[in-house]
Amino acid sequence: MITRTAPSWHTEDWQILLSGSIRCPETLWKRLNLPLDTLPAALKAHHDFPLRVPEPYLDKIEPGNPDDPLLKQVLPVAQETEPRPGFVADPLGERLANPSSGLLHKYQSRVLLILSGACAINCRYCFRRHFPYADNRLSSQEFADIQAYLEAHPEVNEVILSGGDPLVVSNARLATLLKIIENIPTISRLRIHTRLPVVIPQRIDTGLLEVLGNSRLNRVLVTHSNHPQELDEVFDQAMGALRQAGVHLLNQAVLLNGINDQADVQAALSERLFQAGVLPYYLHLLDPVAGAHHFDVSEKSAQKMMAELHRRLPGFLIPRLVREISGKSGKTLIDLHLS
Known part of the structure; x- marks a missing residue:
C-alpha cells in the first residue's frame, strides 16, 4: 500500500x-x-x-x-x-436510463453512478439542474444493489462516478465504493467526472491520493474547466499530485455564449490545461436544459471557432466538439467540414 x-x-x-x-x-x-x-x-x-x-x-x-x-x-x-421551446427538464432522457437508484446505464460498456447530488459550485448551465437527486440517493443498501447489477452485466468494464460531484463525499465513503468495484473482475477502469479540483483544488488531499493511488483499476479523472482564468498554481499542484498517484487527467468543457465561445479563449484554455498536465477531451455544445438557453451557442458558430483552433493548435490540444443526444449510443461528434 x-x-x-x-x-x-x-x-x-x-x-x-x-x-x-x-x-x-x-x-x-x-x-x-x-x-x-x-x-x-x-x-x-x-x-x-x-x-x-x-x-x-x-x-x-x-x-x-x-x-x-x-x-x-x-x-x-x-x-x-423565461421558458424557451426545446429547453426541458431532462434534456438527455436520463430518467429512461435509470434502472436503479443512483445508477445510469446509457452506454453498453459503462455505467454512471450518481455518488452525490451535491456540488461544490452550482453552474447555471448545469444539465442536471432539475435531476431528481432525492430519488437517487446511494445508501449502503444501494451499494449492494450496484454490485449485483454490475455482476449481472459483464459487458460493463468501466464505472463513471458523477453527480452532483462525486468528490464532495468523504474519502472513506469513496474507498468503500471502490472496494466493491475492484472486487468485480470485469471492471477494469474507473472514471471520475468532477469540478472540485477546479473550484476547490484543496480537495486533492492525502486521503484521496491514497484511495486512488492504491486502486488496481485504471483511473481517469476528468476535470471541468471552461475558462483559463479558473486555473491557478494550486490547481497545477493538485494535478501534479494526481499524476504522481498514477491518475490520467482529462478536461471537458461546455461551450458557453459570452464566456468561452471565442477561439482566443479556447486556445488559451487548452494551453493552460496542458501546462498543468491535463489534456483537453470534450467541448460540449450546450445541453438544452430549461433555464440555460441564454448560454447556447449555435452549431455553425461552434464549427467556425473550431476551424480556427485547428489552425492554431496541435491536434492533441484540440478538444472534440460533441453534442449528447438522448438515446444515442455515445457522444455525437460535430463535423467541422475541414478541408
Whole structure:
C-alpha cells in the first residue's frame, strides 16, 4: 500500500472551504459590488436553482465586473425564469436510463453512478439542474444493489462516478465504493467526472491520493474547466499530485455564449490545461436544459471557432466538439467540414 504525506501546498481543509460557500445572493452582490437593480431577478432564479460559490472560486472573480467570465457561470439571472421551446427538464432522457437508484446505464460498456447530488459550485448551465437527486440517493443498501447489477452485466468494464460531484463525499465513503468495484473482475477502469479540483483544488488531499493511488483499476479523472482564468498554481499542484498517484487527467468543457465561445479563449484554455498536465477531451455544445438557453451557442458558430483552433493548435490540444443526444449510443461528434 502506498502511504502519502500531506502535500506542502495543502494548507486548508477542503470540507471547511466547501461548507463556507456563498449561498446567499445578497452576500454575493455585496462581495462583488454588483448592480443592485439585478438582484430581484437573481433572487427569483435562485429560488428555482440555488446559488452556490466556494471561496477559492470567488477569489478569482473581478469585483464590479458583471461581464467576468467566471461570474457569468454562477450568477442567477432573469433569463433563467423565461421558458424557451426545446429547453426541458431532462434534456438527455436520463430518467429512461435509470434502472436503479443512483445508477445510469446509457452506454453498453459503462455505467454512471450518481455518488452525490451535491456540488461544490452550482453552474447555471448545469444539465442536471432539475435531476431528481432525492430519488437517487446511494445508501449502503444501494451499494449492494450496484454490485449485483454490475455482476449481472459483464459487458460493463468501466464505472463513471458523477453527480452532483462525486468528490464532495468523504474519502472513506469513496474507498468503500471502490472496494466493491475492484472486487468485480470485469471492471477494469474507473472514471471520475468532477469540478472540485477546479473550484476547490484543496480537495486533492492525502486521503484521496491514497484511495486512488492504491486502486488496481485504471483511473481517469476528468476535470471541468471552461475558462483559463479558473486555473491557478494550486490547481497545477493538485494535478501534479494526481499524476504522481498514477491518475490520467482529462478536461471537458461546455461551450458557453459570452464566456468561452471565442477561439482566443479556447486556445488559451487548452494551453493552460496542458501546462498543468491535463489534456483537453470534450467541448460540449450546450445541453438544452430549461433555464440555460441564454448560454447556447449555435452549431455553425461552434464549427467556425473550431476551424480556427485547428489552425492554431496541435491536434492533441484540440478538444472534440460533441453534442449528447438522448438515446444515442455515445457522444455525437460535430463535423467541422475541414478541408
